[in-house]
Amino acid sequence: MAKPTSKLVNIQILRAVAALTVVLYHVGVEQTHICSDAGRGCSLDIWYGLDGVTLFFMISGFIMVVTSWNSFGKPGAAVDFMRRRIQRIVPLYWIVTTIAVIGIAIAPSMLNVPVLDPIYIAASYLFYPVERLNGLVRPIANLGWTLELEMMFYVIFTAALLFNRKLGMILAMGVIALITAGGIAGLYGASVPLNFWSDPIILDFVLGMAVGAAYKVGASLPRAAVWGLSFAFVLIAATMVIQAPWINSFPELNIVRRSFLALPAAALFLLGALGPQLNAANLFARAGLLLGDASYSLYLIHPFILRPFAKIWAKLFVTHVPMWVFPCVAPIAAIASGLALYCLVERPISNYFAKKKPLKLTPPPASSASALPQQS
Numbered sequence: 001m002a003k004p005t006s007k008l009v010n011i012q013i014l015r016a017v018a019a020l021t022v023v024l025y026h027v028g029v030e031q032t033h034i035c036s037d038a039g040r041g042c043s044l045d046i047w048y049g050l051d052g053v054t055l056f057f058m059i060s061g062f063i064m065v066v067t068s069w070n071s072f073g074k075p076g077a078a079v080d081f082m083r084r085r086i087q088r089i090v091p092l093y094w095i096v097t098t099i100a101v102i103g104i105a106i107a108p109s110m111l112n113v114p115v116l117d118p119i120y121i122a123a124s125y126l127f128y129p130v131e132r133l134n135g136l137v138r139p140i141a142n143l144g145w146t147l148e149l150e151m152m153f154y155v156i157f158t159a160a161l162l163f164n165r166k167l168g169m170i171l172a173m174g175v176i177a178l179i180t181a182g183g184i185a186g187l188y189g190a191s192v193p194l195n196f197w198s199d200p201i202i203l204d205f206v207l208g209m210a211v212g213a214a215y216k217v218g219a220s221l222p223r224a225a226v227w228g229l230s231f232a233f234v235l236i237a238a239t240m241v242i243q244a245p246w247i248n249s250f251p252e253l254n255i256v257r258r259s260f261l262a263l264p265a266a267a268l269f270l271l272g273a274l275g276p277q278l279n280a281a282n283l284f285a286r287a288g289l290l291l292g293d294a295s296y297s298l299y300l301i302h303p304f305i306l307r308p309f310a311k312i313w314a315k316l317f318v319t320h321v322p323m324w325v326f327p328c329v330a331p332i333a334a335i336a337s338g339l340a341l342y343c344l345v346e347r348p349i350s351n352y353f354a355k356k357k358p359l360k361l362t363p364p365p366a367s368s369a370s371a372l373p374q375q376s
Contacts, residue, residue: 013288021052061208298338
């Protein structure tokens with residue numbers, strides 16, 4: 001793990017929180033399936049009051065701005081940015097997608113996926129949104145839908161780096177807002193990609209960028225704001241739990257649904273980005289930093305662990321073990337798999353690209369100093 005001084009401790013821990021939130025959500029989904037099949041009531045709701053994907057997107061916008069703050073308008077900056085993003089995102093995602101292709105080919109009943117459709121397979125590898133047989137816009141590796149939005153953001157941000165910082169930031173944020181507005185206004189008709197890319201959740205990138213800019217100019221939260229946001233987070237998250245049936249009554253891409261889901265994540269994100277930094281030396285922070293490093297691996301691999309784990313649990317333990325044990329044990333299995341994938345695959349890949357000198361097509365920028373590591 002990188003030295004704590006090389007990264008924002010709070011942001012790295014928030015990455016761990018976001019990944020764990022997604023894991024817990026899917027643990028709840030799997031438990032619901034187990035309980036339904038067994039004709040039993042569930043002891044764990046699948047709603048947790050914090051949308052991990054929303055938090056991930058806010059963090060992404062923040063990190064892209066902070067790490068690229070001195071790169072806007074510099075020769076070669078746009079190409080270098082996209083190269084690093086591809087090196088960071090693509091190899092592990094392709095590995096996981098390949099595992100999914102093999103797994104679904106062996107057990108096609110696990111997912112309602114047209115795995116033998118070459119166009120669907122190619123689109124899944126190329127981050128291009130297409131529909132599954134059930135009408136959902138999801139790639140073969142289910143959680144890759146967020147990466148399809150992430151890659152769209154990278155393309156926009158890459159173009160923004162061609163301009164000076166002020167203009168580039170305005171253009172990137174404006175383009176994202178316009179894309180979203182077009183979707184809300186129904187301008188894209190039946191176009192699957194355009195309606196998917198205009199999901200209001202992409203506005204979280206804009207918030208992340210704005211907070212990243214505020215951080216770079218030295219903004220910080222006063223003590224009163226820290227306490228106020230802390231209280232707001234608890235209150236809003238609790239409200240999300242209570243109002244879950246109402247929120248879930250809206251379609252997935254609805255602006256009302258996305259806005260409400262963003263509220264607790266935004267409060268927590270602002271606390272982490274602009275509030276006091278946690279001490280990187282204490283045990284909690286060290287564990288958070290490690291899980292933050294492994295958050296991408298954990299995010300991608302945990303569905304492949306939880307689904308068979310739930311099947312085994314339903315077959316061997318559901319009639320003999322209290323149901324509350326499952327949500328205690330399943331996250332441990334998921335976290336262990338995420339850490340293993342990070343240590344054995346993701347980190348070696350990252351180290352390989354870090355040592356490999358890129359092809360220099362243009363003179364390097366005058367300064368590449370950054371408050372955060374180039375990986376995110």
